[in-house]
Amino acid sequence: MDSRHMQIGEVAERTELSLRTIRHYEETGLVTPSARSQGGFRLYTEADVARLMVIRRMKPLGFTLEEMRDLLAATDRLDTPAPSAAEREALLERVRAYEQTAATKIQDLRVQLARAEEFAATLRTRLEQGARP
Structure with missing residues (x-):
C-alpha cells in the first residue's frame, strides 16, 4: 500500500x-x-x-459503534500472522456473522425502498389525475 x-x-x-x-x-x-x-x-x-x-x-446499515469496533478488531487480528488456526476460524466466524447481518439489513432496506417507490408512484398518479380538467 x-x-x-x-x-x-x-x-x-x-x-x-x-x-x-x-x-x-x-x-x-x-x-x-x-x-x-x-x-x-x-x-x-x-x-x-x-x-x-x-x-x-x-x-447506513445501522451498525453500532461497538459493532464497528468489534468487526474492525476481528479484521485487524486476521491481518496479523499470529492467530492460531482455532483463533482464525473464530475470527472468520465473527466476520461471517457481520456479513450475514449486513445481507439481512440490505434486504430490509430494499423492501423499504420498494415501498417508498410505490408511494411516490401513487402520488405521481394522484397528481396526474388532479391535473386533468
Whole structure:
C-alpha cells in the first residue's frame, strides 16, 4: 500500500465524511491517525482511509459503534500472522456473522425502498389525475 500521508481534509474528501465525523471516530477509538505532522496535524495512510470506508459503509446499515469496533478488531487480528488456526476460524466466524447481518439489513432496506417507490408512484398518479380538467 501507498505509505504517503494525507491530512484530514484530503481524507474527508476521499471518504465523503466530515472532519467532525472523522474526529468523532478517532475519539471513539474506531480509527487512529497513523502519524502526526510536526505541527500536530493528523496524518492518515491508505489503510486509514480503507478503515474509514468500512465504517462509512456500516453506518447506513445501522451498525453500532461497538459493532464497528468489534468487526474492525476481528479484521485487524486476521491481518496479523499470529492467530492460531482455532483463533482464525473464530475470527472468520465473527466476520461471517457481520456479513450475514449486513445481507439481512440490505434486504430490509430494499423492501423499504420498494415501498417508498410505490408511494411516490401513487402520488405521481394522484397528481396526474388532479391535473386533468
